[in-house]
Amino acid sequence: MRFKLFLALTLFCANASAAEPAEDKVELPIPSSSAQRLYSKAKADIVQLRSLLKNGRTQSSVGSGFLIGNSNLAVTNYHVMSQIALEPDIYVGEYVDTYGKRGTVELLAVDVLHDLAVVRIDRKGGGFFNVPDKLPTLVQGQYLYSLGNPLDLGFAISEGAYNGIISRSFYDQLMFTGPINAGMSGGPSVTVDGQVAGVNVSKRLDGELVSFLVPVRYVRDLLKKVAAQKEVPKDFKLVVGKQLQEHQATMMARLEKTPLTFKELKPYRVPVWESDQVRCWGRANGKQSKSYSYDQVSCAMESALYVSNQTQTGHISIEHKLLQSIDLGDLRFAALASRSFQNQSMGGHKDTRYTAPQCTEQFVTNGKLPMRAVLCVRAYRKFPELYDFTLLTASTDSGRMSLQTRVDTSGVTYENGLRLARIFLEQASREVQP
Template sequence: MTMSLPPVLRSLLPSLLLAGCCLAAHAAPQAAAAKSAAEMVAPLPAPSTAAQKLYSSAKNDILQVRVLLKSGRTQSSVGSGFLIGTGNLVLTNYHVVSQFALDPDTYVGEWVDTSGRRGAVELLAVDVLHDLAVVRVSRNGTGFFKMPDKLAVLTQGQYLYSLGNPLDLGFAISEGAYNGVITRSFYEQLMFTGPINAGMSGGPSVTESGDVAGVNVSKRLDGELVSFLVPARYAQDLLKRVALQAKPPKDFKPVVTEQLLAHQNVMVERLLGTPLTLKAMGPYQVPVRESDQMRCWGRSNVKPDTPFMVDNTSCAMESAIFISSNLQTGQIAIRHEFLRSTTLGPVRFAELASAAFKNEDFGNYKDAQLTGPSCTEQFVKNKTMPLRAVLCVRAYRKFAGLYDFALLTASTDNALMSLQSRLDARGVSYDNGMRGARIFIDALARGGKP
């Protein structure tokens, strides 16, 4: 379904002085590499005696969750899950079941237990913000994994044991240590210093006494044994929602849309709702946001023999919301590039700055997830400086009311200097995208705080 974009009224942009709008976006840069556990590979050490006892007690309630093509019943992806109590509800990750959640005409789910029994999976609920899902299967648990009202209290350094089916080789257990709550992701995760291998996504991580601490979800690519768990309380909340619903949704895309719209409201308010911090770049003041969820990095090409100098500042969220293998969203990113030269002269410097401005990517028209870019360019002036501005918006084809916004600006007040800035807001409502653009362009300044 192709979505139309509502027109931009001049009255919406008094500070931008923009007369129109557009459909386009650019993927926000990732400040750190983190992938789902279903994509990772690491060797598992031999289990300890405690791990052996836990596995022996828990193995009957651990499942492999498979995604199959309806046509031919061939395997598309695999993950893990675990039965709760003595019922037939299974907890897993949303990213494990995302294919048949969004495209049930093409994909189906299947469970396989440690004895080789298998059956169909019925999806009951999803929580895309915390990467969780609940499915129903045709067998009951033994009661090993419980989700009581009062969850276990963890202490740093405490041993945890992660279960699942790594690399589709067979069910296994790995052990490591709990090392606190990670706040750099937008939603809290637990740091597990231990291996979580491909195929273990959605499996449980438990204490030595068998209490569920969290659900396996991801690991860092740029570190050793730095893995992450979804805290058990989010799984507890999702199970309570399942208990209250009369029947599962027939179509999960509206459910995902509703959750993404809720996320973007919180994200925009948290990251753009308070005044941005201003940093000096030459004679300019540029807005950035440094917080637990958003980190900034800088670099420069300054050398004695270079004909021009470039300083870069980039700020990006360290996490995104996984929707499908082709779509991650719910991010804000900011970038500034300060170019200047004392040797090129005005004409050659103008060519350099213009080439840098034109080199930006706003997407294409062949994207199956988003509409093609439609951009408006205008020369504008805020309180302290004139700017060339391009505003682009793209609509999500399958999630009504969500857009990707990209705002690109360049200073036009000096023939031998150019400040080029960009704001990307992915997966936001139209109103919040326009709000972010106004905030950003008003915050750019020359000669100190406006």
């Protein structure tokens, strides 16, 4: 065994050594002339933005940003500046430009809904990036160039293509078929002639080169607000909280304009919301278990609002699950259904973001289906008047079937949370319509 292990290690080292000359001959792809020209002109006006711990000045998070015109204002993502906005006693901002100059960062404004922020630094831009009232018109397939500091490795430019507006996001985002890596958030994406098309914001982890940009029109609107504001907000938690309330009001208005649709989990009918923002999926256990079958319909919003590294809100998800006995007796099936119903997490009392959940339980009927219902609510500690609601129900009309529903609504007012819970309690039924 020792000889075999030594032989394996020797072969590995030999193969690695043999491969070295070939690696020396590999040439990296040369950037296009357009990318080279753009980077050369733009590099003086892009910066890396860092959140540092005040105590020790150690780096906590990094992103990118870009200076507007000849001003000392830079645009970035809200999520790049979120620690400074929410915990200014703990974090402070710093910028580093492409020449290595460092300086302080002052947060001026945030737009949580579109993930944008404006900061002021102690140097001015060279005039490359501008956001005029008349914005560029993009055509699908058009080349765009994204700039930033990926993975804190150094400033870079990447090429990709514009591929339309994403309808599944609650607010418009542009699809960019090109690489955007961590650290490039907040950097600009520009056309071949240098016009700002959008701001790098995110990418899909389950695909290749599926990235997203905040449209530049939202940057224009935020810069106008900065120009009009008389003083910098003293407490950005109040600003963030107000914007979250605006979002939940918009979310509720859209949901109420979208009629409920019904899915059949025979013999039940279950309510869901399906729209561009809310998608539904189904799955089943395929009756692999000999004792019971399992069918499920799950619906959820495709996006949520980023508040902090630990908190995303302004979201709704719906899950309907039907358990049916195949050869379990009533008592054994009741135990199975009870375990499924009780195996639900509501959060704990030690979470510093929320209060401990308060729950109430009742046996109710809507005239069509008797149910056991549990309603839980918890409040946001930093954002008064915002709550998370969880509604759990289980049908009680059969000893051999259990329809179980969970509806989670995050970041809504108390009144709106109760309204959503009431809608789902009133709509579930057993009869199947032809």
